[in-house]
Amino acid sequence: MTESAPTQPPAGASPWGDALLALALFAIDPPGTGVCLHAPAGPVRDAWLQNLARLVPAGTALRKMPATIGEEALLGGLDFAATLHGGRRVVQRGFLPASDGGIVLAAMAERLAPGTAAIVAATLDEGVCRAARDPAAHEKPCRFGVVALDESIAEEAVTPVLLDRLAFLIDLTPLSHHDCAGAADTIPDAQRILAARNLLGTVSVEDEVLEALCGTAAALGAGFVRAPLLALHAARASAALAGRSTATMEDAAVAARLVLAPRATRLPAEPPKDEAEPPPDSPPDEPQQDQPPQNPPDANKDESENETKNMPPEGAEMVLEAAKAAIPSGLLAQLMAADFSRPARAGAGKAGARQKGGVRGRPVGVRAAPPSPGLRLNLIETLRAAAPWQRLRRTPANASATTIKLRREDFRVTRVEQRTRTTTIFLVDASGSSALNRLAEAKGAVELLLADCYQRRDEVAVLAFRGRAAQLLLPPTRSLVRAKRSLGSLPGGGGTPLAAGLEAGFLLAETVKRGGDTPTLVLLTDGRANVSLSGEGGRVQAEQDARQAGRRLRAAGHKSLFVDISPRPSEQARRIAQDMGALYVPLPYASAAAVSSAVRAAAARR
Amino acid sequence: MREPFPFSAIVGQEEMKQALLIAAVDPVVGGVLVFGDRGTGKSTAVRALAGLLPPMRAVRDCRYHCDPAAGAALCAECQAREAPRAEILLPVPVVDMPLGATEDRVVGALDLERALAHGEKSFEPGLLARANRGFLYIDEVNLLEDHLVDLLIDVAASGENVVEREGLSVRHPARFVLVGSGNPEEGELRPQLLDRFGLSVEITTPQDIASRIDIVRRRDAYERDPAGFAAKWAPEDTRTRQRIEAARALLPGVDVPDAVLESATRLCMALGTDGLRGELTLLRAARALAALMGETTVNDGHLQRIAPSSLRHRLRRDPLDEAGSSVRVTRAMSEVFAA
Numbered sequence: 005m006t007e008s009a010p011t012q013p014p015a016g017a018s019p020w021g022d023a024l025l026a027l028a029l030f031a032i033d034p035p036g037t038g039v040c041l042h043a044p045a046g047p048v049r050d051a052w053l054q055n056l057a058r059l060v061p062a063g064t065a066l067r068k069m070p071a072t073i074g075e076e077a078l079l080g081g082l083d084f085a086a087t088l089h090g091g092r093r094v095v096q097r098g099f100l101p102a103s104d105g106g107i108v109l110a111a112m113a114e115r116l117a118p119g120t121a122a123i124v125a126a127t128l129d130e131g132v133c134r135a136a137r138d139p140a141a142h143e144k145p146c147r148f149g150v151v152a153l154d155e156s157i158a159e160e161a162v163t164p165v166l167l168d169r170l171a172f173l174i175d176l177t178p179l180s181h182h183d184c185a186g187a188a189d190t191i192p193d194a195q196r197i198l199a200a201r202n203l204l205g206t207v208s209v210e211d212e213v214l215e216a217l218c219g220t221a222a223a224l225g226a227g228f229v230r231a232p233l234l235a236l237h238a239a240r241a242s243a244a245l246a247g248r249s250t251a252t253m254e255d256a257a258v259a260a261r262l263v264l265a266p267r268a269t270r271l272p273a274e275p276p277k278d279e280a281e282p283p284p285d286s287p288p289d290e291p292q293q294d295q296p297p298q299n300p301p302d303a304n305k306d307e308s309e310n311e312t313k314n315m316p317p318e319g320a321e322m323v324l325e326a327a328k329a330a331i332p333s334g335l336l337a338q339l340m341a342a343d344f345s346r347p348a349r350a351g352a353g354k355a356g357a358r359q360k361g362g363v364r365g366r367p368v369g370v371r372a373a374p375p376s377p378g379l380r381l382n383l384i385e386t387l388r389a390a391a392p393w394q395r396l397r398r399t400p401a402n403a404s405a406t407t408i409k410l411r412r413e414d415f416r417v418t419r420v421e422q423r424t425r426t427t428t429i430f431l432v433d434a435s436g437s438s439a440l441n442r443l444a445e446a447k448g449a450v451e452l453l454l455a456d457c458y459q460r461r462d463e464v465a466v467l468a469f470r471g472r473a474a475q476l477l478l479p480p481t482r483s484l485v486r487a488k489r490s491l492g493s494l495p496g497g498g499g500t501p502l503a504a505g506l507e508a509g510f511l512l513a514e515t516v517k518r519g520g521d522t523p524t525l526v527l528l529t530d531g532r533a534n535v536s537l538s539g540e541g542g543r544v545q546a547e548q549d550a551r552q553a554g555r556r557l558r559a560a561g562h563k564s565l566f567v568d569i570s571p572r573p574s575e576q577a578r579r580i581a582q583d584m585g586a587l588y589v590p591l592p593y594a595s596a597a598a599v600s601s602a603v604r605a606a607a608a609r610r
Numbered sequence: 611m612r613e614p615f616p617f618s619a620i621v622g623q624e625e626m627k628q629a630l631l632i633a634a635v636d637p638v639v640g641g642v643l644v645f646g647d648r649g650t651g652k653s654t655a656v657r658a659l660a661g662l663l664p665p666m667r668a669v670r671d672c673r674y675h676c677d678p679a680a681g682a683a684l685c686a687e688c689q690a691r692e693a694p695r696a697e698i699l700l701p702v703p704v705v706d707m708p709l710g711a712t713e714d715r716v717v718g719a720l721d722l723e724r725a726l727a728h729g730e731k732s733f734e735p736g737l738l739a740r741a742n743r744g745f746l747y748i749d750e751v752n753l754l755e756d757h758l759v760d761l762l763i764d765v766a767a768s769g770e771n772v773v774e775r776e777g778l779s780v781r782h783p784a785r786f787v788l789v790g791s792g793n794p795e796e797g798e799l800r801p802q803l804l805d806r807f808g809l810s811v812e813i814t815t816p817q818d819i820a821s822r823i824d825i826v827r828r829r830d831a832y833e834r835d836p837a838g839f840a841a842k843w844a845p846e847d848t849r850t851r852q853r854i855e856a857a858r859a860l861l862p863g864v865d866v867p868d869a870v871l872e873s874a875t876r877l878c879m880a881l882g883t884d885g886l887r888g889e890l891t892l893l894r895a896a897r898a899l900a901a902l903m904g905e906t907t908v909n910d911g912h913l914q915r916i917a918p919s920s921l922r923h924r925l926r927r928d929p930l931d932e933a934g935s936s937v938r939v940t941r942a943m944s945e946v947f948a949a
Binding site for chain 1: 815823830
């Protein structure tokens, strides 16, 4: 146990230093957990990965998993070609079982299909790999760590199913390779990691530490059970790295900083009690929290149900401070502005879900294709295709009449079709000129549409623009619960940055399209743009910008509907609608029902 | 494979545990839907149930583990077997349906291996076959693909899986308790599928720090030593198992007085639940609950305890009504039972 004062939220802890610390903690015990590395491909990410390769135990394989990997390839399955050729069962080893004891590098993790992510997550949880077809034969130990290489921008994100299980969420995007220089000496060497690994099993955790971590997780809204558990493991690893056999508040602070802070969804409320709490910058009165009684190393203290208090104990303050200081400043501002969780995370994990021509969906016929994992071989059609050629293919050498000679070109796979969904993007003018009551109608229309489309499984998103910029109020979702909550606080007033709104709509539409869905834009505005794209006032420039943004939408081929909600439909609005290639619908006295039925009619027409 | 987390070691979440136990006592109640935030122990509870259930008798070598006493409900293969069929004791299956499961895996398909290697046309059972007489667990049920939902709706109602594809024509029993879980923030469920679930439970993250700490502590202890942890909770789990067995024995004799029947009807009318299914489920669940509590007569108390789970997902949706369904059920209950 150390006598030094616990490290305060290291004001100077560089992001790179933290990234390396997380790396070290992860390398101590990779199986069952992981790191989400948010960074573009480049020298910074490569430097981090090189360090990882250096620190993991000798012989640990780092295997790259492509985002498009199919279920068969992931879990293993029958190798069609070899089975046919050999006339006996040939099993292809899956990617996950082959990664047992190693580390999986999930490339482009934000594009991972939800099904794939769910399988990886379940295997992480259970440490056992269950192959798809043959449960008895395929249940084998499969323990690995995951490094998710997240290259997402804008609305993309790694699916929460996977993210929940990765202890360290590291953001390297703001770093350049200059930042990675000086910190080289802070990286523990492989030997220290090895020593820590040996120590890890014996590290005990004080109740106080546990309480502090749970309290911090709760105060930050960082998620429950998994987040504090991951933090607990990190605290243990941190103690082992320092050569201690007991995790202290110092370790808890490290864990809170690295594990809990990136998951914060809200700012902690001011501590409701305990006025004596030290200001965050002065060293807290650590004596009683830093020298916990020596407990037996066994952490099995489940029965002590009522000994815990209802509030986080004093030590938790320090841990909370550590976490708070580590919340990225941009996020802080965002959290202050709105009380809902990060929009970027929301609705995530659906990207890539609806690949066309994939393995899922309704069968709609067959096509010729060589068998490959993930495709559904249609045996009957394959045999039918091969039948006419049998006599020709028979050679004196293998004239036995009982075997069927199949060739590559005979293979037929089942073609499946998946209906793509429509995502309706509402682009709502929330400026002062669009009378405020329009907003209420827009909200009503969204809710009515959602109530209707949850049966069709279509999605709805809402963007609002006012003042100088556009804001994503509701990321694409099917959830009525969520829509209501996000739309409840739609603010109004200010200028009309129509161009910025169209631009935001365009970007969201592109994201939706990349995810495999069909976006439809519904613009509710009076068309009286008076803020240009650069945020300047002035009608002329504003209109020019808006028309240009509109043309871009048209060029990209996104369907759109322009609902003119001004009392007198204007020529200006009509011009912009024309540029967008939008269906122009003047609805001067739009009611929620009228808007929603116009949208439905427009959707049906196309 | 490591031990599942012991059912008894789950902190709180009484409504969910009650619903799962009721489904274990009387599968006819029709499944459980658990809605709540991620990480609230939904999957843990369902998997824990597997370790809790008393084993069942099954025909040996039957791919659908038929009940030897089932008579006409036996699968075709068992019907063909000689009358004194060999029996074995099997654990009740709790089958996970992973997100992204393909249709072949769910309903079963042509056994490619045998077809390719031996030229035989035979059926390879899917998840529905494995779940027969047990539980089929679907995590993230609201993200399930449409064509699988259609399939499940049909099988869950008929208790039979009919496969007509790739030259196969197979039908086999597939009676299972459907357990679904999901996060309502991620999407809604089709009303038809919603209706197939007998009970629905909403679970929330515990707000007090003490029980949160408790949960994390138990979870941590479990992860460090699964076998030891399971052994520690085994006596408690055994007691729960005995309770289930006793309740099953008691269930046929549980009596529903007319007055209770009337209260149930009035409650359903007050809530305007569509169809008879709500009422039926309410009564069945109340009977199972009474049996679980060791009582032989259903009273209003049982009804009140089970009404929110039985009815909240059957209310007609009104997108502009702000009040949640649970609130509406409670409101109706206070009106009906006050009278």
